[in-house]
Amino acid sequence: MTTPSPAPLALVTGANRGIGRATAEELARRGHDVVLTYRGHAEEAAEAVEAIAALGRTAIALRLDVASTEDVARFVPELRAAIRDTWGRDTLDVLVNNAGAGADTRLGATTADVLDALYATHVRGAYLLTQAIAAPAEGAPLLADGGSIVNLGTGLTRFVHVGRDAYAAMKGAVGVLTGYWAQQLGSRGIRVNTVAPGPVETHFSGWMGDEKVRQVFADGTALGRSAVATDVAGVIASLVAPGSAWVTAQRIEASGGYRL
Numbered sequence: 097m098t099t100p101s102p103a104p105l106a107l108v109t110g111a112n113r114g115i116g117r118a119t120a121e122e123l124a125r126r127g128h129d130v131v132l133t134y135r136g137h138a139e140e141a142a143e144a145v146e147a148i149a150a151l152g153r154t155a156i157a158l159r160l161d162v163a164s165t166e167d168v169a170r171f172v173p174e175l176r177a178a179i180r181d182t183w184g185r186d187t188l189d190v191l192v193n194n195a196g197a198g199a200d201t202r203l204g205a206t207t208a209d210v211l212d213a214l215y216a217t218h219v220r221g222a223y224l225l226t227q228a229i230a231a232p233a234e235g236a237p238l239l240a241d242g243g244s245i246v247n248l249g250t251g252l253t254r255f256v257h258v259g260r261d262a263y264a265a266m267k268g269a270v271g272v273l274t275g276y277w278a279q280q281l282g283s284r285g286i287r288v289n290t291v292a293p294g295p296v297e298t299h300f301s302g303w304m305g306d307e308k309v310r311q312v313f314a315d316g317t318a319l320g321r322s323a324v325a326t327d328v329a330g331v332i333a334s335l336v337a338p339g340s341a342w343v344t345a346q347r348i349e350a351s352g353g354y355r356l
């Protein structure tokens with residue numbers, strides 16, 4: 097039988113790369129053990145686990161496609177068994193709903209399939225996973241009382257980039273859910289917040305390494321530079337820390353003051 101670990105335990109979805117990976121590592125730096133999920137890049141997930149081990153914390157990687165209802169249903173009991181086997185624990189302290197992908201959409205050029213895929217990932221997937229972990233219809237919740245949830249939103253709910261209408265609308269829904277979940281889970285001491293990044297140089301944004309685009313985004317910020325994943329990870333880690341214990345139901349934009 098494993099001795100229960102005293103370290104706080106975080107689940108970060110979509111943490112094989114980008115903001116999720118940076119968040120998993122930042123949480124580890126601040127003393128968390130981490131369950132990270134990946135969808136299709138097992139080798140990147142294994143690297144992330146090693147990076148966290150090098151920071152002196154324990155991490156495991158589990159496969160999850162949040163856009164698939166069946167996969168979420170398969171994942172949750174696997175998660176429960178894995179944290180029991182690895183840490184001797186029955187609960188998690190932090191859930192970061194980070195997994196996500198974009199799509200180019202605008203009126204006149206958007207199919208129902210693209211809309212469904214965006215909804216399945218950003219709204220239904222995050223909803224069903226959070227429900228299964230924080231407030232299951234049956235059995236004890238995996239998310240401990242006093243825990244914290246961070247949902248990834250986007251600056252695009254405040255400003256407009258042509259070609260992002262449906263994606264931004266899904267993230268708008270995430271912001272609404274944040275408030276409702278904060279109200280429902282608050283009596284258990286669980287805080288729920290949204291972190292809304294501006295443009296960040298990751299695979300998601302498709303402009304990695306493009307100096308011209310980087311400059312346009314840099315010029316659009318008050319702080320005069322473009323963003324990398326660690327700029328957002330630090331905000332997420334600060335929000336789940338005890339110093340943010342009185343912050344819930346908030347949308348915190350991490351955009352360097354983009355398009356003020």
Ligand SMILES: NC(=O)c1ccc[n+]([C@@H]2O[C@H](COP(=O)([O-])OP(=O)(O)OC[C@H]3O[C@@H](n4cnc5c(N)ncnc54)[C@H](OP(=O)(O)O)[C@@H]3O)[C@@H](O)[C@H]2O)c1
Nearest residue numbers: 110114115135136137161162163195196295296298299300
């Ligand atoms: N980068 C930006 O400019 C920006 C701005 C605002 C908000 N965001 C949000 O920040 C979050 C992280 O994005 P990122 O920039 O770090 O992008 P990224 O580098 O492309 O990473 C996205 C992560 O999510 C995973 N993922 C995608 N679809 C998934 C699904 N259906 N099920 C499970 N995992 C899935 C990916 O897994 P695979 O690698 O296996 O595909 C990857 O681990 C997303 O919610 C995104 O909407 C990003």
